[in-house]
Amino acid sequence: MRKTSTAYRNPAPAITRLRPWWKKGGWLLLLAAGCAPTGSPVPVPPPDDGSSATAAAASIGAPLYEGQPVPQFPPLRVGPEPIIIPNCFVQYEERQQVSAEVDGRIELLAAPLTRRPDGRYEWPRPDGPPILYDPERPHPNIVFHPRDPQRQYPYWRLQEGDFVQAGQTVCLLDDQLIQTRREAAEKNRLAAQEVREQAQKGADFAQRKIDLYKNNPDVIPQSTILDDRIMLSRFLENLAQVNQQIVKAEQELKEADLLIQKHRVTATVSGIIRNIARWPGEYVRAGDKILEIQSTDKVRLEGQLDVQYAARLRRHMTVSVEPTLPTAPLMTLSAHRQPVAGVAVSGHAERPLVVSVGLDGTAVVWDPNLSQVAERSSLGHNLPHPAPVRSVACTPPGAPRQLVVTGAEDGRLRIWDIDDPEHLPAQPKVEAEPPHVTGIGFVAISPDGRYAASAAGREVWLWALPSGERLYALPPDHRDTVTSLAFNPQGQLVTASRDRTLKVWKLGREGAALTRTLEHRAGLLDVLGLSPDGARVLFDHDKSRLDLLQLDSGQTVGQVINFSPHLGFATLALFQPQTLPAELPPEQWPPYTLATVGGEGDLKGTVQLWHLPRSGGRAAEIARLIPPGRVAITAAAFSPPAATPFFVLGTDKGTVHLWTLPKAPPHRQEGRIVTIDAADPRSVTVRVEMDNRALRLLDKSTATVIVPPPDKLP
Structure with missing residues (x-):
């Protein structure tokens, strides 16, 4: 049994660094303690010979868990990079106002079905399989001409939002x-x-x-x-x-x-019916508007770019366009009466469970059942708490047992055994002692599943799992509340605080030593993700920019930039867990996938998914996840690597939403730059035209434009 000290196991880092100088005279230590005599000369300390690091390592003992080496990343790009223009606004340029050419009464507002080679009729849809005409069970939208008593030629009744092709009949006037x-x-x-x-x-x-x-x-x-x-x-x-x-x-x-x-009114463009002005039975005169079609074959994209990149752009230059497709959740759980404070996903290999905790004192375990096994229920199981629950974490895949660790408003850390999904507990396995003085705002679990960390105010404590034994506390170096914790495979803990710093701690069995402080954060994020390899961390430079920092050097190796004024970064930014084959060379490593939360007004609660190259450069947005309603997102988590990866989030309305993630990158389409105009002294507006028949981008959606690097430097 480890002895738990009431004092910190590791001395304050400043004292640790000064210990060698104390042995060599002690003047600087006396000054640090406020004991230097007035007017006494302060000797310049001798150069650090490395003994301070050795002393710090000795004071914290052996590593807390076996660390992995820092991966050898592919070399950072040197020279020109592709220019990424995110959040480009998609606009449909061409519209057709379909008007009557002669006077007459509207008999049908419909389009004929397509006759297949086998003689059957179908209604093609651009976003799904065609609808077949079954004479025995006709679709309610299938109609026939009044003068077709034999019902030989079926039509599709048109409504707003239907897609029609150029040359297709859309309206029939009375031509008797x-x-x-x-x-x-x-x-x-x-x-x-x-x-x-x-x-x-x-x-x-x-x-x-x-x-x-x-x-x-x-x-x-x-x-x-x-x-x-x-x-x-x-x-x-x-x-x-x-x-x-x-x-x-x-x-x-x-x-x-x-x-x-x-008398047979046809569409001259392919597109979506946006507005229907006249309906069957109404009389129209020549020139009267019947409906309006928004062409979808060609689109124009408009984005903002820093003015310093304008020299690399040319009119008619070919660029790549990646769609940003908004997606609704696959499923929703409404089991909390108050805001969701945390979500986590268990490490079960075949059956990952979602755990959501709320301020109503509930911790709900539910099975998404994405494999749709008939015998499994998705109904939630409550892990009861006597106080509001503010944080949750699950042990990762490969851990000795699958555990849930919760932190509550009463300051207690509770450990729940969910190793058997068929027999979930009604009571915690352990209520760890002693409790924090204040509520636990964040918990994290080590990569081996044997240790946990909890943050309550400025306090950060380390615990053993599953015993719940408190090992030690980190020095209170943060000047404000600690908002997130993250272990990495190298045996370190990264803490983020409202004092606008990130701190990196080397973990030992006897204590922890501060190895690096990253200062001057200026964003709004409470949770900053650590890369799956543990070597890089996100740093909120400001509301619209995240930097990817190398943990051991503090060097910036990548950026995520949001140019839209209504899509700033807020609340959290997370990496998707990844498992890379050992034989895969670094130059073939896929990009990081990360999720950011933000949005204001109509875009409130928007989640953006990004691809961030490991070799450096800017991230490209690949998708948007939009929960129902304008809700604030309070927590989120990715599933561990699995056959069906998913993303889950909680909201201030007490709902939990789940999306499955795309397994392949979005399809790219070529476009060309048509105009480059100055927007203001610091940015330019770039407009790109593109054939939209392959991507089918929606009007007023967004996409990412990628300008290739030049073949050679000027």
């Missing part, structure tokens, strides 16, 4: 009068053709007789020849008249067909 005129013209044409046939036969017969008379001029009387010539002339006159009648009838047919076509 024109159809009658066409039928009459067709009858006249057929009758004239019959008369022409008879006249042609008579003319041919008369011509043959006259030709016969030419060969026998002395046999046939001249009067007979004259009569036949008169007959031929009459037949030819009849032919001319009939041909004129046929031409007139055909002209009337063409006019009727043209008028009939004008």
Whole structure:
């Protein structure tokens, strides 16, 4: 049993650093303690020979857990990088106002179904499988023309939001009068053709007789020849008249067909029906608006870029466009009556469980059941608490047992055994002693699942799992509340505080030593993620920028930038856990995936997913997760590496939402820059045109534009 001291196991870092100098004279130590005599000279300390680090390591004992080496990252990019223009605003440029070309009454506001090679009819949809026409069970949107009693030609009743193709009929006006005129013209044409046939036969017969008379001029009387010539002339006159009648009838047919076509209103662009002004049964005049179609084939993207990058842009330059597709949650849990304070995901390999804790004193364990096993229920199991629960953490995959650690307003750390998902506990396995004086705002668990850390105010305590034995407390070097904790595989703990600092601690069995302080944070984040390899951390430079810092050097190796004024970073930023194959060379490592929370007004509660290259550079937004309603997001977590990765978050309304994550990067599409204009002295507005038939970007959505680096430096 470890002995728990009431004092800190490790001396304050400043004292640790001064210990070698105390042995060499002690003047600086006396000054630090306020004991130097007035006017006494203060000797300059000798150069540090490394003994202070050795002393610090000795004071904290052996490493708390076996650490992994820092990974050898691919070399940082040197030279020009791609220019990333995030949050580009998508605009549909082309609209068609579909108007009536003739006067008439609307019979159908519908489009004909497509006939397949097998003879069946279907209604194609751009965002899903086609809808097949089943005569036995027709879709409620399938209708027929009033003059199609046999129901041979099905139509799709159009509504706002439906997609239509260029050249497709979208409206049918009453054309009965024109159809009658066409039928009459067709009858006249057929009758004239019959008369022409008879006249042609008579003319041919008369011509043959006259030709016969030419060969026998002395046999046939001249009067007979004259009569036949008169007959031929009459037949030819009849032919001319009939041909004129046929031409007139055909002209009337063409006019009727043209008028009939004008009664069939067609779309000239492919797109979405945005507005329907007139409905079936209403009378319209030529020029009256019937509906409006927003073209989706081509879009324009508009984004802001720092002015210093403008020199690398050219009109008509080819760029890549990655969509930012907003996604609704797959499932929602409403089990909390007050705000959700924390969420975590267990490390069960085949059955990860979600644990959400709330200020109503509940800690709900629920099974997302993404594999849809019939015997498993997604109903939540409550881990009861006597006080509001403010934080939660789960042991990772590979831990000796699957545990849940909760921190409550009463200052107590509780440990729950959920190793068997079929038999979840009603009481905690351990209530750790002693409790914190104030409520526990954050808990974290080490990569091996054997240790936990808790933060309450400025206090940070280390605990053994599953016993709940308190090991020691970190020195209170933070000047304000500690808001997040994160262990890394290298045996370190990273703490973030409202004093605008990040601190890195080396953990030992006897204590912890402060190894680095990262200062001058200026953002609004309480939780700053640590990369899955443990070597890098996010640093909130300001409301719109996150830096990726190398933990051992403090060097900035990447950035996440939000140019939109309504999408600043707030609350938290997290990395998705990743497992990389050992044989994969560093240059083939995939980018980090991270989630950030922010948004104001209509964008409040927006989660942005980003890809951040390990080799440095800017992050590119890949997706947006939008919970229902304008809610504040209070907590979030990624699932451990699994067959179906997911992301879960909690809100101030007591709801928990879950999304599955895309397994493949978004499809890229090429576009071209059309204009580059100065927006203000510090930025330019870049506009890009793109064919949208592949991506189907939505109007007023966002996308990321990537400008490739130049082939060579100027």
